[in-house]
Amino acid sequence: MTDDLDRDGLPRLPAVAVNGTVVESLPGLARVAAVAAVNTTGWGLRATARNWRRVGRAATNRAEAAELIREVGAVVNAVGDIARQVADGVPVGTVLLRAGESLGGAPERPRAEAVGEVISTRQTSLRERGHELLERSRDVWATDNRHPAFDRILDELAPDEARILVMLLKDGPQPSVDIRTGGPIGMVSSQLIAPGLNMVGARAGLRYLDQVPSYLNNLFRLGLVWFSREPLREHMEYQVLEAQPDVLKALHSVKFTKVVRRSIHLTPFGEEFVKDALVDERTAASTDLPEHETPPDLDVD
Template sequence: MTAEFDDEGLPRLPALANSATVESLPGLARVVGTAALNTAGWGMKTTARNWMRVGRAATNRDEAVALVREVGSYVGAVGEIARQVADGVPVGTALLNAGEALGGVAERSRADVQGEVVDSRPTSLRDRGQELLERSRDVWSTDNRHPAFDRILDELAPDEARILVMLLKNGPQPSVDIRTGGPIGMVSSQLVAPGLNMVGARAGLRYLDQVPSYLNNLFRLGLVWFSREALRDHLEYQVLEAQPDVLEALHSVKFAKVVRRSIHLTPFGEEFCKEALVDEVTATRPDLPEHLDPPKEVQG
């Protein structure tokens, strides 16, 4: 016999004919629907829309019938319930039996029948967008982690993770640009050495010469930003300006001047550090240093 499929590619079920089963709704929908949500099969299709359908099925008979038919399309639960009820099995027992069956049977989709292997995720951008919006309406969801965090972890070097933790715990870091000064510098100042800092030493990095690349990558990922404003603690700059690389840049030209800058975590970077790089105790410390928010033009 040739299998028939519905619009979603699932085996089509016959209409519910058993009056006892129909009269048990919407209680049937609540039990079978809840059981189905915990199976691998229907769980792959679980969205905010499906959760809301289970809620509506508790009070709406038509929605309950439609929901049970859909759930049953994976495992034949409706037909089995109808058969058991017709044989005199109490409705409650039949429902429990169906719940157990749903827990151990995998999804049977069009791909299974035709022997095909397909990706269960939406294929078009519009479908993926609709799925994302459905998830945004899922009031039961407790996962507030940004989906980009997993990808970001794959794009970080170990030293870069140390930089982020240091910024979270120690606060914004001083940075200086060395430019030409003197009378000519007042008219046309040229950049001699940009973004000199002590981030590598303070974070205990393994590859100190890679600090510029590390910071560029962290900026690319939206985790840090470079402010033109100086830190309030000028002692920080006195220590930095005494470092060998800063002194070398100052002495490389006849007239030089120091322009003070600072390096901050973005709000997104702070959230990422607290979610992925430190323990819960550290993440909830009330005394963590504050970072300035980037201006709108930096945020893009």
Template sequence: MSLLGKVLPTASAVAGTTPGLARVAAGAAWHTAGWGLRTSSRAGIRVARAMVDQDVRTGLVHETAEAVGIVAGTAARIIMPGAKPVLELDEPDHEANGHDLVLARTKETGATQDTLPMLRRRGAELLDRSRDVWADEQGHPAYARILDELAPDEARMLLYLLQAGPQPSVDVRTGGPSGLIGSTMIAPGLNMIAGRSGVRYPERVPAYLNNLFRLGLVWFSKEPLPDPLEYQVLEAQPDVLEALHSVKFAKIVRRSVHLTPFGEAFGRTTLVDEVASESAFPEHQAPETGGADLPKA
């Protein structure tokens, strides 16, 4: 048999397989079109986020490279059965082990390339941008990630702190003769932020404040606010009175809750419009070293 006869099927074989191939092609086209419609909107959202978030942009590049490797390998096996793909991308180690590491391996050499050069390149790009006097940085790059880690109630609390200013907070501790020797905490960090900001779940405010503290948006000063009237209203609240009456002798320690400079800039950039962002909001104290205590739930 000639080489041409080995490669090309007979006319009858082609005629017999054509309907089956047509059905397969039609089904593939139908499913591909449906998949494209479902994923196009999600892809558009990710591309838009990648424009402002370096981490999203890096992940999108890695996923695209992996997809290209899979398609290339599949095409090679279909066209030339038994052929090895030029490059295979294994599952990124940062997904399996929680590390920010992506490995690209070739079957031919077994060589690996981690992201250390990429990180250095990104660092060099940041320094280059810092020297560019014409660059216009619109907000901190961490803002997009922080928005993903905030509850709706926490956004309301941040907006209230931005517009209303620092808020009073009190600790209720044991007092009397025993308090002179060693005072015990009864109720820490009581405040009126829940009621004043209109949160939906006021019982979660201590946890909300913990998260805002973790994100570097608020801090808790040991110093009281200058206006004593703020504390008179707070100390008449039911939860404060309950804590005071829970022991024979009790005392109140006045404190305050503030936005950090980063938190204030975040609020101006993400929680108000452009006109309001230029307004004069109440001033918050800057954090002091050793002056912030994390409130307990």
């Protein structure tokens, strides 16, 4: 039975190589660490070195020390160094503290304290920014009247989306149609067949015509366009649109259909953005640009 135990009273372990060095001759505690380096994963030495109470117990309690080193065994190189220092007679607690310092470890503050400090810093930062914003609003000499969101919006636009915006500014609101079921049944319960068909892609000269629905959804999300349930005054625009292949296909997909005319507009915010960011000053200052309707406060479908 005694053959199964080493001189430290720990289970005798087979020789294990760490970084090419056989550690069979090291004390039992060091060999536990070496074996753990090969077989243990998922524990970080930095977190262990912060656990001051366990480190303190490990300095006087061999069982605790063995368990502690077994847990930090995921860091193979560090454990190899620990094994060598323990073999040289350095106290286990000292070895672990040194290892923690070498990895940048420091006593960990309670989580609640750390979270509280982050929240406090964030609140202070928000208050400071709010105060600075109000100070700028009182500065009568300030000349930068550009909306701060414009820079962010540019980062979230595709090139084709920029072309759509410029086209809407220069050519005005665009027609769109919904194709729904019609006939006697459609008078009672009309179903949507194809929504929002339009000629925006062709008129803006887009590269990816199949992406028009996604482009318009993104522009709507950014507050640059809105979709009116009202048609344009110029009905000729709809005659051209309703002769397009995709509209005709939807119209012939069922026996009875009907066309619901709608329109696509720039929002006032969108107009301001296009004039400031996407066209030259001469175009922006032109008085001949088409007018867009202002969206209602609440557009309920």
